Amino acid sequence: MVELKQRGLSRKRLLALRExxxxxxxxxxxxxxxxxxxxxxSVFGVFALESESxxxxx
Numbered sequence: 001m002v003e004l005k006q007r008g009l010s011r012k013r014l015l016a017l018r019e020x021x022x023x024x025x026x027x028x029x030x031x032x033x034x035x036x037x038x039x040x041x042s043v044f045g046v047f048a049l050e051s052e053s054x055x056x057x058x
Contacts, residue, residue: 015049015052018049019046019049019050022042022043022045022046022049023042023046025042026039026041026042026043026046029042
């Protein structure tokens with residue numbers, strides 16, 4: 001467990017939670033029949049978070 005703490009998993013976990021929340025938001029907007037522009041805002045937010053560099057070993 002000590003090795004995992006040294007690898008900085010908190011950043012990876014935070015990014016994963018943000019991506020998940022944006023995905024859920026996008027789905028909710030889609031099911032509420034909001035304009036696709038509003039749905040795409042969430043999708044592009046996920047893409048932006050995925051482009052941030054994170055240790056690939058995580």
